[in-house]
Amino acid sequence: MASDTTILQPFDFTKDHLANKQQGLWEMAFRRLIRNRLAFIAAIILVIITAVSIAGQFIPAVERHSATFQQYQVVNTGPNSEYWLGTDNLGRDLWARLLYGTLFSLKIGVGTQIVVLIVGITIGMGAALGGKISDTILMWITDLAYAFPDLLAIILLRQVLFGRDWPIIGTGDPQIPGFPSAILGTILAISLVSWVTIARLVRGQMLSIKEQDYVLAARAIGASPWRVVRAHMLPNTLSTVIVAVTFGIPLAIFAEGALGFIGLGVPSPFTSLGALMGDGYANLFVNNWQVVWPAIMVATLMLCFTFLGDGLRDALDPRTRK
Amino acid sequence: MIAYAIRRVLLMVPLLFAVATVTFFLMHSVEGGPFDTDKPMSEAARERLNEKYNLDGSLVEQYGHFMANTAKLDLGISISSNERPVRDIIQEKFGVSLQLGICAFLFAITLGVTLGAISAINQNGIGDYVGVFMATSGAALPSFILAPLLVIFFALKLNWFDVLGWELWNYKKMVLPSVAMGMLPGAFIARIARASMLDILRQDYIRTARAKGVKEFTVILRHAVKNALIPVLTILGPIFAGLITGSFIIENAFAIPGLGNAFVGSVLVRDYGVIMGVTLFYAGIIALMNLIVDLLYAVADPRIRL
Numbered sequence: 257m258a259s260d261t262t263i264l265q266p267f268d269f270t271k272d273h274l275a276n277k278q279q280g281l282w283e284m285a286f287r288r289l290i291r292n293r294l295a296f297i298a299a300i301i302l303v304i305i306t307a308v309s310i311a312g313q314f315i316p317a318v319e320r321h322s323a324t325f326q327q328y329q330v331v332n333t334g335p336n337s338e339y340w341l342g343t344d345n346l347g348r349d350l351w352a353r354l355l356y357g358t359l360f361s362l363k364i365g366v367g368t369q370i371v372v373l374i375v376g377i378t379i380g381m382g383a384a385l386g387g388k389i390s391d392t393i394l395m396w397i398t399d400l401a402y403a404f405p406d407l408l409a410i411i412l413l414r415q416v417l418f419g420r421d422w423p424i425i426g427t428g429d430p431q432i433p434g435f436p437s438a439i440l441g442t443i444l445a446i447s448l449v450s451w452v453t454i455a456r457l458v459r460g461q462m463l464s465i466k467e468q469d470y471v472l473a474a475r476a477i478g479a480s481p482w483r484v485v486r487a488h489m490l491p492n493t494l495s496t497v498i499v500a501v502t503f504g505i506p507l508a509i510f511a512e513g514a515l516g517f518i519g520l521g522v523p524s525p526f527t528s529l530g531a532l533m534g535d536g537y538a539n540l541f542v543n544n545w546q547v548v549w550p551a552i553m554v555a556t557l558m559l560c561f562t563f564l565g566d567g568l569r570d571a572l573d574p575r576t577r578k
Numbered sequence: 579m580i581a582y583a584i585r586r587v588l589l590m591v592p593l594l595f596a597v598a599t600v601t602f603f604l605m606h607s608v609e610g611g612p613f614d615t616d617k618p619m620s621e622a623a624r625e626r627l628n629e630k631y632n633l634d635g636s637l638v639e640q641y642g643h644f645m646a647n648t649a650k651l652d653l654g655i656s657i658s659s660n661e662r663p664v665r666d667i668i669q670e671k672f673g674v675s676l677q678l679g680i681c682a683f684l685f686a687i688t689l690g691v692t693l694g695a696i697s698a699i700n701q702n703g704i705g706d707y708v709g710v711f712m713a714t715s716g717a718a719l720p721s722f723i724l725a726p727l728l729v730i731f732f733a734l735k736l737n738w739f740d741v742l743g744w745e746l747w748n749y750k751k752m753v754l755p756s757v758a759m760g761m762l763p764g765a766f767i768a769r770i771a772r773a774s775m776l777d778i779l780r781q782d783y784i785r786t787a788r789a790k791g792v793k794e795f796t797v798i799l800r801h802a803v804k805n806a807l808i809p810v811l812t813i814l815g816p817i818f819a820g821l822i823t824g825s826f827i828i829e830n831a832f833a834i835p836g837l838g839n840a841f842v843g844s845v846l847v848r849d850y851g852v853i854m855g856v857t858l859f860y861a862g863i864i865a866l867m868n869l870i871v872d873l874l875y876a877v878a879d880p881r882i883r884l
Contacts, residue, residue, distance in 0.1 A: 400596050405823040405860040408841060412601070412853070415608045415845055510720050517722040518830040518842055530722075537726050537831065544734070547726040559718035 281572075285495075288571035295567020298560040305557070306362060312355035321349035323356040324525045332543040342545045344535065353527055354549050360528040361509050361557070364442055368508035369501045371447035372454055377497070379451070380458025384466065385485065395459070401452045410511055413445035414520055438522040446511045450504060457500055461493040495572035502565035506558040513554050529554050583873060590865045597861045598648060598854065602641055605845075605853045612657045612848040631657055633850075644854070653858075654851040658844065664855040667840060672859070675829070675836035677746055678755055679822030685760035686767055686817065689716075691810065693764075694771025695803055698779060709768065716765030725758040725831040744834040759828045763817045767810055775806040808878050815871030816864075823860040 290296050312319040321339065327347035334342045341350035383394040401409075418441045465471060466489070474484050509529065515521050516530020517537065527535075529550045536547030613619060613627050628634040632643055632654070647654060653664035697709030732754060733741045745751045778784065779802055787797045826838035833839075837856060844852035 400593065400600070403593050403597055403861050403865060404600075404857070405864060406820075407824050407826055408857060408860060411826070411842060411845055412604055412608075412857075416604055513720065514722055514827050517827055520842070533722060533726070540726060540729065541734075544730050548730070551723045551727055554720075554723055555718045558720070559715070562714070562717060 281495075285568075285571040289567050292567040292570060294563045295571075298563035298567070301556065302560045302564065305358060305553075305560075309355045309359040309362065312352065313359065319352045319355060321352050323348065323352040323527070325349075332539070332546075334543070334545055341549050342543065344546055345539050345542065350546065350549055353532060354553060357527045357529045357532045357550060358553055358557075360439065360522065360526065361512055361530070361554075363439055364446070364512045364528065365505040365509045365557075365561075367439065367443040368447045368450065369504050371443060372451045372504060373497070373501065375447065375451040376454025377458050380455040381462060381485075383455070383459045384462035391459075394455075398452050398455050401449070404449070406449055407511070407514060409449045410445050410515065411518075411520060413448055414441060414515060417441040417444050438526050442512055442515065442522060442528075445515075446508050450507065450511075453504070454497065454500055457496055458493055461496055462489060465489050465492050499565055499569045499572060502561060502568055506561040509554065509557055509561075529557075579873065579876060583869065586869045586872075590862070590869075593865060594858060594862060595645075598645065598858055599641075601854055601857045602644060603637075605848075605850055606637055606640075608845075608848065610848060612850065614848075631655070648854075648858070653855040656844075656849055656851050658847045658849040658852070664851040667852060668837065668855050668859055671835060671837040671840045674744060674834060675825050675838060676822055678744060678759070678825055678828065678834060678836060679818070681752055681756035682759035682763075682821050682825075682828075683818050685756050686764035686821070687814070689760065689764035690767025691771050691803070691807070693768035694810075695775055695798070695806070697768070697772045698775035698806075699798065701776060709772065713765045713768040713772070716761045716768070719765075720762055720827075721758045722827045722831065724761055725754070725828060728754050728758055729831075742833045744832065744836075755828050755832045755834065758831070759821060759825065763821065767813070767817070770813060771806060771810050774809040775802060778802050778806045781805075808875075811874060811878055812871060815867045815874075819864045819867040823863060 289299075308318065325348065327343070329347070330339065330343050331347045332343060332345055333339055336342070339349050339351065341354060343349055344353065379394050379398065383391045383398075386394070418438075471484060471488055474488055479487075512521070512528055513530035513533055516528055516532070516534045519534055521531035521534055522528050524531075532550035533547060533554070536543075536550060539546050611633075612631075613624055625634070632640060635643075644654070651665075653668075655661045656664050656667055659667065693709045693713055697706045697713075700706045700709075729741055733739050738750075739754050740750045743751045744755065784797060784801055787801050788794070792801075824838070825834075825836055826842055828834065829836040829839040830842065837859075840852060841856045843849075844856070
């Protein structure tokens with residue numbers, strides 16, 4: 257019979273059956289992310305915003321007018337064909353300033369998360385894997401950092417960190433290309449408050465992964481502790497951490513915006529979305545547009561990062577996998 | 579439960595002590611001091627001032643002195659506002675912040691629970707889309723973005739509300755700050771309320787209630803919403819604490835004389851007493867709110883034992 261012959265057919269070892277079906281976690285996650293329309297659109301918008309704001313720094317045709325050049329004959333104009341978004345109270349082009357401020361805020365968002373990742377993963381891992389005493393001490397520090405009201409601590413730290421004579425980069429202007437000390441102070445102030453979430457997350461994940469069978473199996477076949485951590489435990493915490501970082505970027509942009517809004521933003525001639533908001537709000541009665549543009553930009557960034565984070569979480573969380 | 583509460587309150591003491599220590603050394607490492615002026619001040623005058631406000635002596639001495647006073651609940655006097663006791667300042671300013679926080683909180687709960695419940699009842703219907711859309715866009719509108727937009731539209735264009743200030747029971751001054759501050763937590767509550775409501779509506783006891791002929795309105799309100807509120811309850815504590823301690827931005831935007839504004843001002847002029855007092859006070863409130871939530875949780879869900 258026909259069905260018998262199909263069953264009895266020998267397994268074709270020349271075909272690589274496994275390789276055809278196998279998909280890595282990241283490949284699958286990436287496909288799911290692309291299929292998630294909202295997250296995909298959000299990612300594209302973010303790429304465009306980043307690209308345009310970077311291009312503004314290098315291509316005069318994109319920037320159109322200098323972000324710092326003051327023209328006293330065109331103060332506080334509304335949007336027009338020459339100044340697309342209008343000008344501020346010193347006659348500076350708002351389009352150029354918006355691009356500059358957006359890039360600044362993005363740098364702060366990403367820079368914060370880099371510091372948060374380093375501090376958070378180190379402390380979280382130290383607590384989960386370093387034994388009882390290290391766990392107690394590190395978690396006590398975490399609880400202490402958590403006990404401070406966020407914004408209050410950020411404001412205080414910002415005051416401590418600004419205008420300081422740093423050991424390597426000095427007080428002033430760009431020592432690290434693209435990261436003047438005005439950015440570094442803000443980044444450190446925000447990240448020294450927000451590493452707590454990642455540290456707790458990493459600790460929780462590590463503690464649960466430590467008890468998994470595959471870790472036991474790896475140890476049983478004689479893998480070194482470092483290899484177990486590097487090859488098995490860290491990659492498995494990565495998906496949670498990536499999602500947390502994606503949500504962390506808009507939170508950092510938000511914190512920077514809040515600082516700028518109450519007048520503790522980056523000092524002139526630098527500007528960020530928060531500083532633009534603060535300047536614009538001070539000129540509210542003269543020129544409404546000045547506060548509207550950075551507001552729209554911050555809202556767009558926060559919305560896009562939130563959608564991207566949602567999409568990443570769905571894509572990386574095995575429980576929602578079909 | 580009482581024993582648990584007492585233990586938690588006792589554990590707050592070392593925490594607050596640590597917060598005070600960190601804040602003390604942080605604020606003294608901010609460059610500049612409270613008596614820095616544009617014109618040079620004579621050494622003698624500076625010495626007298628330092629002596630008067632206990633700022634003479636080494637940092638460790640000052641720290642010991644400060645801690646001893648704080649243990650007696652004496653937060654010292656404010657350097658920048660005519661020697662008023664810090665405790666008086668906190669009492670007065672916190673009253674305003676509390677009013678603002680409570681209004682924003684009530685707005686957030688009303689908005690969040692209503693949106694969440696409507697979305698869940700009309701799952702995948704028009705009500706759901708409207709609710710989810712509002713919750714999502716609200717999550718992208720922090721207070722410092724919403725405040726200027728609301729002011730431009732409702733105060734400047736429509737002239738419905740005032741641009742600045744705060745006055746209890748004067749809706750013209752109360753609505754905009756409360757809405758601006760409550761939108762983000764409201765959107766957050768809506769998401770949680772929707773998820774928990776969807777879960778509850780599929781429970782057996784909801785089917786039982788409908789089967790025995792309870793009116794749909796009663797089913798939703800008494801059986802579903804009431805139980806769906808338990809997960810919401812756990813986030814209300816942090817949200818409330820966040821609202822009454824995080825009002826810096828809104829107080830600044832609307833020129834409201836609250837504690838947040840006082841803190842920012844005191845950081846700028848290095849008014850050490852106020853910085854310290856506000857930080858400790860806020861840290862205490864946050865710890866207390868977390869405790870209250872844990873206790874409330876046990877009351878709301880009898881299965882949880884403390």
